[in-house]
Amino acid sequence: MSKFLDDKNVRIKKRTKTKVIISSILIGISIILSLAARMCQDFAQWYSTHIYPVWVETVGRAMGYFPFSVSEVLLYLMILIFLVSGAQLLIRRIRKKLKKEEGYGWLCNVFLAVGVLFFLYVVNCGVNYHRDSFSETSGIQADEYSIEELKEVCVWLTEEVNQYSNAVERNQEGTMELEVSTEEQAVTAMQKLGETYPELKGYYPKPKGLLNSWILSIQNLSGVYSPFTIEANYNQAMTDYNIPFTICHELSHLRGFMQEQEANFIAFLACRESEEATFQYSGNMLGWIHCMNVLYKVDYDAWEEVRGELSAKAETDLQANHEFWARYDGTVAEVSNKVNDTYLKANGQKDGVKSYNRMVDLIVAYKRDRVN
Structure with missing residues (x-):
């Protein structure tokens, strides 16, 4: 039983570490793209006319098959998940059953969500602000x-x-x-x-x-x-x-x-x-x-x-x-x-x-x- 718990803890630590790495990479790429767009309008123009249309043709087209606003539904789901998971952690902490790995894992999930959202914002919006008018x-x-x-x-x-x-x-x-x-x-x-x-x-x-x-x-x-x-x-x-x-x-x-x-x-x-x-x-x-x-x-x-x-x-x-x-x-x-x-x-x-x-x-x- 002890070995099983040790293996489980190792897996949890690996997953949380992977999430931190992925989020850090996404945030790093986003910052680089943002700075490049601000410093070089030619890059922003090239990106807006050659790369961004690919996202519109693929992601935008896929979202178009849904009769409702996917972003609106995802917003509600994200808020619900955040509140429910946060409440669960709070209850476990009050009952003194919260493990350190659980709290750390929750924060890593939030960090990963921030990284993904920041990346999507930059590649689908942020760079375009600096293109030719x-x-x-x-x-x-x-x-x-x-x-x-x-x-x-x-x-x-x-x-x-x-x-x-x-x-x-x-x-x-x-x-x-x-x-x-x-x-x-x-x-x-x-x-x-x-x-x-x-x-x-x-x-x-x-x-x-x-x-x-x-x-x-x-x-x-x-x-x-x-x-x-x-x-x-x-x-x-x-x-x-x-x-x-x-x-x-x-x-x-x-x-x-x-x-x-x-x-x-x-x-x-x-x-x-x-x-x-x-x-x-x-x-x-x-x-x-x-x-x-x-x-x-x-x-x-x-x-x-x-x-x-x-x-x-x-x-x-x-x-x-x-x-x-x-x-x-x-x-x-x-x-x-x-x-x-x-x-x-x-x-x-x-x-x-x-x-x-x-x-x-x-x-x-x-x-x-x-x-x-």
Whole structure:
């Protein structure tokens, strides 16, 4: 019996040692890749266009066979396993039955999980932050513009929003109602945009709404890209006009464009290229909101003049959207915003959350150069 226990302890020690070694190797590789991407943009560009698409084609395609968000389910399972195993260790310790090897083994499992997650983040997301920007590859370069030019863009978008506000389906409350094939239409819109911008060509896995969208709503998030499963996830509970734009935004990350302002701009273009009125409405509405927010800051009188031209139907959607997010305002949303701000700055977006508004610069440049 003693020999059996000794052999078992030896096996446990070997397994824990192996886990530590594997996790250390993964973390080491991740750090090397991150530093290489930060120090050499050419490497990040090469990786994003040659290696990352392989993960999308394999892992992303495999995850696409599941009708639900795999990352969401894995998150719940991971939390459950962590809590249950931790509680078991705590109980055994209280009863003074906890062996040193058990506690060490539990910590090694956590360390291994951290190593795997960090590695997946870097290879499927982190390196891509340092690649060439979409504005550079597409030739749409943000430049200085006057307040009058910004106002003209806002007027243009107001006209677009008003036009498509009459073309979408609406429910009894008067708010826009989506069709059931939105996810497929989003993939089609991105693929069509890829015909104009080759850097957006490639396979797009099916985007997925979360089973429990509350987890995003409480953080004031409309969508999230999961680098661990290479999935584009979105908040199904939010006001419908947000959804087409949000899905296209998250799908743009699957082409390696991680900068948020560029993902917003790509989503704007994809929605405008779509033949579906719901996408046209969604893209123009979100573009309108961003541009009008900037106009409000620089010229209130011009903002007030343009704001008064928005159609009553669009006003109904904006009010519904305001009421939805107001339900989730609170400490969690504030903390989430600060965490997101820190995350963006850590990945080279010096303006943090403010970088979302730089989408306006690209829209103005796009309107100036490519829209009659």
